[in-house]
Amino acid sequence: MEIILKEDIIGLGFKNDIVNVKSGYGRNYLIPTGKGVIASPSAKKVLAENLKQQAHKLAALKAEAEKKAEALKDVALTIAAKVSATGVTYGSVNAAQVAAELKKLGHDIDRKIIVMRDIKKVGDYVATIHFHKEVAVELPVKVVAENAPKEEAPAQEAPAQEVAAEAPAQEEAQAAE
Structure with missing residues (x-):
């Protein structure tokens, strides 16, 4: 079943695209929710005319999208x-x-x-x-x-602190002897 999309649908197509979908998806979801219409010959002619009239608007939308990109x-x-x-x-x-x-x-x-x-x-x-x-x-x-990163930093500092703490303890032990 060919459908003309009335809005962007992720994974299916963009607004004004003509897409092929399974009949049940088109009949039970896209058409009743207003997200698409049946792509009859007359609807395709209307779409082509609308696209001609909206060409400058579409160019502006594309330019805006390119700016964001x-x-x-x-x-x-x-x-x-x-x-x-x-x-x-x-x-x-x-x-x-x-x-x-x-x-x-x-x-x-x-x-x-x-x-x-x-x-x-x-x-x-x-x-x-x-x-x-x-x-x-x-x-x-x-x-x-x-x-x-947080685990590595304390792990590197810990041996230095232990060595620094052991040095005074060894000096005290030697002084006591």
Whole structure:
């Protein structure tokens, strides 16, 4: 069944796209909720006319999307997560956490346009952000252990403190003899 989409649907298509879907999905979900209409010949003609009239608006939307993409070109995220001893995260790092980290950096990105697999291990990954159907940005995401740097620092300081504490004790012991 061919459907003309009336709004962007993640994983299916963008507004004004003609997509093929299973009959039940189109008949029971897309059409009743107003997210799509049947792509009849007359509906296709209306769509073509509307696209001609909206060409300059679509160009402006694409330019705005390219501006947002340019702002994120050099951004790389580092997300700290609680990690077990084997390097597996407790839970997972997902698009919502990536969106939250971007918001901390001053980029207000909707989590729904971020496409990535849930991350369950420490390492380097890539998240794709779709601003427009022709504009997408790949964002490097590095997942690190939340407590790893903190554990190493005290471990290195502890032997120095123990040696410093033992030195006066040895001097006292020699003085007592």
